[in-house]
Amino acid sequence: MTAVAVAAVAAAAVGAVALPASASSADHHHPGRARAAVYISQVRYDSPGRDDRSNWSLNQEWVDITNSTRRAVNLNGWTLRDGDGHAYTFRYLRLDGRSTVRVHTGVGRDSRRDLFQDRRAYVWNNDSDTATLRNDRGRFVDDVSWGRHGRGHRH
Template identity: 60%
Template sequence: MLTVAAVAGSAALPAFAADHSSRRGAVEISNVQYNFPGRDIRSNQSLNREWAEVTNTARRAVNLDRWTLSDRDGHTYTFRHYRLDGGSTVRVHTGIGHDALGDVYQDRRTRVWDDRADTATLRDEDGRLVDEVSWGGRRHGDHDGDHQSDRGGRLGGDHRDGRGDRHGDERGDRYDDGAGRHDGRH
């Protein structure tokens, strides 16, 4: 009897709800450059060398309107009218600039990402956790097993999306090979 109710309940789920969560699960923080190469001369050019990349790993486009990207201290960037095509990446720069395909700007005058330890968090328009990448020492939430970066401030990182396993896709943890690519270890 319980099995029938569970099956009937899942059949009653609207198609758009299942479609929304599958698209949401295909978007991830793919890379963060928090300690950019070269001297920090406290210019807008320096600020724009600090960035986070958000990638849509699915084939279908995802509307990122009202999605947010934030750091541990609550500095929050809100995507406005941005559609991320399937297989595409958008780079979210810290400094001031003109938004274009593949590059958006937070229009900040100071750095966001902490070099020693921080967490980049991506949330959808309803505030649900989509992905989270951490580096450095212990952070909020006291997550065990976070990937520690010693690659000079560029990180793919250890992901969490709040859906059971660490990435919500049964693939386990992903690690970066030092050049911003994930090595596929689980």
């Protein structure tokens, strides 16, 4: 397990995500706008090292979804989509209160803290993209953009 993954698990255990932003991630805090109960808390859109499409590299590309409330939220049917229309649909996930789930691009075994899109190609563009979270009724919940839209920009 990488140091970043260990830090994320430890942070989630205490109910907060406190990961440092890096050159290949977007950490999103937006003053002046009330934070949604469930929101995109961090995106790593450029996995470290060479983009060789190995499963390890694909799984180093991820999006963190955080529930800031005390109550669990049923994410069944929610979607996470990129700017090109690639979509991941959450299935059978009840996100506990004050916890975070990490959605990896590659193949793996789903758990309460890590989900896998089971893709064999990258989803998030390194130069610019937008991650959009919608609920089971298709209603906008949150989004995060990077690159030409401005790093960490929220719509």
